[in-house]
Amino acid sequence: MNVNTNYSFSNVYNNSKITSKNQLGKEDFLKLLVTQLKNQDPLNPMDDKEFIAQLAQFSTLEQMQNMNNSFNSIRAINLIGKSITANINENGNVRTVMGKVDAIYKQNGEYFLEVGNVDVPLDAVTSVSE
Incomplete structure (x- = not known):
């Protein structure tokens, strides 16, 4: 199977936001x-199975990020009233x-x-006690 590696990604990198990590x-x-x-080459387009696999990966990535956001909110809420270092x-x-x-908030x-x-920051917490 031949893979076309002649893609131009310059616009993707110039327009995308760089995450903190x-x-x-x-x-x-x-x-x-x-x-x-x-x-893609119009005479040899991407295989439909490849395309579906990439869409599935995209969906999985999105769901994992949603779960991570939910987990972080629960972690933060559970710390209200507790002593931290x-x-x-x-x-x-x-x-x-x-x-x-005393309180929590979400910013950016x-x-x-x-x-x-x-x-x-929530990620800076090193210990928690009652």
């Missing part, structure tokens, strides 16, 4: 799929924050815990 997301995957379809990075300096979680897809007057 340098990983491709579902929007990037969809852009790659659309670019692949645009640039967290290490947060402030301008290159690591600061340890300890205290009771990331959950934050309000501990006193400090906003702590």
Whole structure:
């Protein structure tokens, strides 16, 4: 089976958002799929089984991201009223924050815990106690 590797992905990378973890997301995957379809050889189009497999991968990726978002919201909600310890990075300096979680909020897809007057990212929590 011959694979056409003459795709032009320059527009995909120039227009896509770079995630904080340098990983491709579902929007990037969809852009790659659309670019692949645009640039396929019309005399030898993509096999329908390949296309269905790629759509299934896209659907699986989307569902996994939805589950991850739900899991993070449950984690954050369960920390309300509990004492935490967290290490947060402030301008290159690591600061340890300890205290009771007063509230939570979500900003730009990331959950934050309000501990006193400090906003702590959920992923920065290192320990939890009652």
